[in-house]
Amino acid sequence: MLQYIVKRTLVLIPLLLALSIVVFIIIQLPPGDYLTTYINQLRSTGMEVTEDQIKALEARYGFDQPMYMQYLKWMKNLLKGDMGYSFVYNRPVNALVGSRLPATIAISLVSTILIWLIAFPIGFYSATHKYSFGDYAFTGISFFGVSVPEFLLAILIMYLYFLVTRKYAGGLYSDVYAGKPWTWDKIVDMLKHVWIPLLVIAITGTAGLFKTFRANLLDELGKPYVKTARAKGVSNMRLLIKYPVRIALIPFIATVGWMLPGLISGQTVLSMVLSLPTVGPLLITALQNQDMYLAGSIVFVMGLMAMIGTLVSDILLAVTDPRIRNSM
Amino acid sequence: MANALCMENAENLVEVRDLVVKFRTDEGIVSAVNSVSYDIPIGKTMGVVGESGCGKSVTSNAIMRILPENGWIASGSILFNSRLGVFDIARLPDKDKRLVQLHGREMAMIFQEPMTSFCPVYTIGNQIIEAIKLHTDLPKSEWRNRAIDLLRKVKIAKPEQRVDEYPYQLSGGMRQRAMIAMALASNPRLLVADEPTTSLDVTVQAQILDLMKDLQQEMGMSILMINHNFGIIAETCDNVAVMYLGRIVETAATKELLENPMHPYTQDLFRSIPQVTDQRGRKLAYIEGSVPDAYSIPKGCAFFPRCRKAQKGLCDESIPPVVDLGNGHKVSCFRYDQ
Missing domain, CATH: 3.40.50.300 (P-loop containing nucleotide triphosphate hydrolases)
Structure with missing residues (x-):
């Protein structure tokens, strides 16, 4: 087991190297770079930009060096934990991302826990009460949750909220608290805003999870080992928890892998609609402006999270499922 | 009644x-x-x-x-x-x-599909011991030994080792023996x-x-x-x-x-x-x-x-x-x- 974990972790090193190269290439792929965007901006405002000025700018941003040098410089700084400088915002990437990360992770984490707390119990109820009224009701609602896009739901809720209270509910807190230190009042104000994204994610996220868990559990309930346990005289609830539920949960452990990058990016579209200060919209802006260090760093961190997430879920799977553990 | x-x-x-x-x-x-x-x-x-x-x-x-x-x-x-x-x-x-x-x-029962009648994520011993725990008054320290005895009774070789193995590690015939052992747990x-x-x-x-x-x-x-x-x-x-x-x-x-x-x-x-x-x-x-x-x-x-x-x-x-x-x-x- 320990050997497996070490081996599995060491594999990360070449993977990370490959990831950084791929990210760098992708960032460079679109025609032009930040400078062309910048010069175009200057020209459109009527400013004269001479060849000399362009040369100077290139030298300042390091664009005059060959591609591999730029990559090595980026990597060197990355290893030191410095993700570079954002051209658009004129601030270090670390500070930019850092200011948005806590809210992003908090929203994602709370909504994930919320989803699990709702989806698993009702999935359990639905599967054990197949074709009952409650099962039909939950399944009906979940169709709604799966099919309505979350941004639409967000707009709808904001609109209804505005109709009733005549207040704007977007953002993470009211404008008066922007840039202010965290006080009790600010927290209360935030709670008044944050329920909308949480509600939206809870409805849409729960629906999918509920349906998957119900289907998994129904599959397991039909397995012979459930009959064996019943014939053995295990009481019903104990039986369900120990056997089929345990096995029906295994696929969800595998999803931890792609949950981690989601924690960082936040719900991008939803964040834009609700103007939440999460990392997702930041990435979109960076990509639009070819702000290479900002975009590259965010994509790289998300890739890193995906790898760590997969590592964690692989280890968890090995712990929970002996068939996987022993085939290693 | x-x-x-x-x-x-x-x-x-x-x-x-x-x-x-x-x-x-x-x-x-x-x-x-x-x-x-x-x-x-x-x-x-x-x-x-x-x-x-x-x-x-x-x-x-x-x-x-x-x-x-x-x-x-x-x-x-x-x-x-x-x-x-x-x-x-x-x-x-x-x-x-x-x-x-x-x-x-x-009354106990054994089934047609010994391959799937045991739950795959628990050891044979765990599942037999569950029956022992439910149906006998044996002290906890004796459960494991009783499970090994049962496996020996159904003529499974090396029961001390098999008791800690998972169902997929046993052949079909052995699993059916283990099923019988589990059924016999409580006479x-x-x-x-x-x-x-x-x-x-x-x-x-x-x-x-x-x-x-x-x-x-x-x-x-x-x-x-x-x-x-x-x-x-x-x-x-x-x-x-x-x-x-x-x-x-x-x-x-x-x-x-x-x-x-x-x-x-x-x-x-x-x-x-x-x-x-x-x-x-x-x-x-x-x-x-x-x-x-x-x-x-x-x-x-x-x-x-x-x-x-x-x-x-x-x-x-x-x-x-x-x-x-x-x-x-x-x-x-x-x-x-x-």
């Missing part, structure tokens, strides 16, 4: 009387088992034989009270002479505590074996059947053997009931039935068993037609459309009564003596 009931015959462990089991399906309500009656004597083996879909497994599931959710016992009784007194299993409510007590402690009075050797190869089949016989002699339990294979039934059972489409058509002591089958269906079944002594090129005997599905059971005798002796106006009009030929030989046919 328990004390008011009394077995018809004190030598019987189980008396099934006029059992009717129904299922709710998309096409409507189906009777899978119709007024089935048989006895399981104490310390003896009762066999139920028939084609797939004839209701033999449903009967055993009804006795174990592990019918699927869409099935229920519509009428009839299943008297069980337990250590706690006589119960009518058919009448116990689903949530009755005594039901959990009967399961495992008084049950009845072992229900639902096609216990069907998915095993022939050599392993013989070993498992021998093992069951030995254990029965040692522990004095009764066995209900459900099987479609007449050879296995003949080898292991003291009495046999032949089922066709949810009804028992003939019951007798095994020897009597083999020598003297009275129902046309039983006779045809025997004729269609291939013999090693058969001449080369002889066409295998078979029964005309195929089993009607449970939604269109013929009026009258269910076997009527395929029967050689059928008589129009008689067999297709009413259900033949059970005729007692003496010595426990019963047949349900109008024209058995023709």
